[in-house]
Amino acid sequence: MGKRNKNLKDLYPNALPVTLSSDVYGPLPDIYPHNPLSWIYFVGTYLYIQSRPVPEHKVRVEYSNGIFTVCNDKDMARLWSHGFFGKGSLSRSDPSWVERTSRRLGLDNDSGISSEDITKQRREERKRFKAERAKVEALELKQRQGLLSPSEESILSDLKEELNDFKQKSISASNQVNDLILREEDEILLAEGVNLEYLQLQVVEVFFLQFALDTLSIYKDDHLLSTSEVFYECCKLNPKFLLDYVVYHHYRSLGWCVRAGIKFGCDMLLYKRGPPFSHAEFGILIVSTKSRLDWIEISSISRVIGGVKKSLVLCFVDEPSESQTTSAGDIHSLLSSYKVTEVLYRRWIPSRSRD
Known part of the structure; x- marks a missing residue:
């Protein structure tokens, strides 16, 4: 460990x-x-x-059709390895499509041979294997019918040994199957070496990296967006962006790794260090003090969160009044007028809480 x-x-x-x-x-x-x-x-x-x-070094982010994407391989690796930002478009979390596909196709090698040559060689071997297997099946049929001559028995024995040797030399049975049926994206990776995956960022992640850390260069149609323009675009994409960002910034500033919690029905998940180190410990449900509290929804989410051994945190956000919002001179003043209060929510089970 x-x-x-x-x-x-x-x-x-x-x-x-x-x-x-x-x-x-x-x-x-x-x-x-x-x-x-x-x-x-x-x-x-x-x-x-x-x-x-x-x-x-500023990471280049492309903004198009309401999606913030990072396409450069080094930038994707930097954002993921330094804070676990974003999600791979073809992966569950980190952008690992190239690594997974290369491993599945058996392209992980240090011999210096190109991936195209390796794939061509494997296809030829597989073609020969199928031809030899067809001969074995034909001889075995004659053997069951009692029509096999002594010379053919010797040939059958040699062919079976050859097939066994071929199976031993193969990397794995899964790679043999995958070499037969190549996906369209596999062909693109083999022929052109192009990574089809990109890193998609949430709006709260984008604005945190831009506003709090100033580590992004965000472009929309080759136009470099300012921080205020990014803020305006984020508010258009998410009606409750301000609430989400205030909570996101709050926990990031306290050292937590914050990820989306949609798969557990909550707004965010909190990790001590990040997904590779341990599971998330808390699920965050954001509650506005101006909205009505739905206890049925909270109870339902609490059951889901408790079922995966996490604790539910109700995050109450005090929103400023309209006069305070309009009087805020800049984004920093506006965000400073929000206040965050946390309440740890747990179901009380009488049968388990007795002395």
Whole structure:
């Protein structure tokens, strides 16, 4: 378990896609109180790092038809490995379509041979295998009919050994089948090496990365959107965007990894570090103080959340009045007027709560 956790920490080192000075120049040296040289070395290293710029890398996001997408492979890997943002369009969570398809087709190799050559070779082997198998089946039919000659018995034995050797050399039975029926997207990957998958971001993730971290460059029809334009587009896409974003920003700022909770009927899921490390511990249901509380819905969601061993948190959001909203001069002032209060909701079962 310790080795596994160490590998995960190496794969997912940072909680957010932000480049730190320690990532570029390394950590600051240790200070030893009894050694004045260590103090001098520390101060010199600190001043050197402060005088050097930290390179910034902004992820390019395309906005079209109400969807925010990231198509660059390195950018997709960066957003997922540094905070678990987005979802692969052809995957359950992280964009792993190329890796899964390559493994299924048996293209994972370090020999330097192209994927096209490997696929062509396997097709030829499979074609030969089918021809030899047809010969075996014909000889076995003659054997059952009692018409097999001694020379044909020797040929049948040799063919069976050859087929067994072929099966032993094959990577797996699943790869043999998949080589016969290639999907259309498999052909594109084999012939052109194109990754058909993209990373799709939620509106709250997009605005958090843009507004709070300034790590995105969002384009709509080759036009670079400003933060206010992104805010306007997000509000158009989601009528309750402000409520969702206030809660999302609240928990992200507290160090939680926040993911969509639609598969469990709630608004969000909270992870301590992220999906690869452990399951989500809490399901978040956002409740506006201006809306009516539906206890039937809350009870239903609580049953679902409890069934998957999570705790339901009712997140009450105090919305500002219309006068406060109109008087807010900028986005920061508007978001600061919202207040978040959490209540942990649990069913009380008398038979389990007795002393």
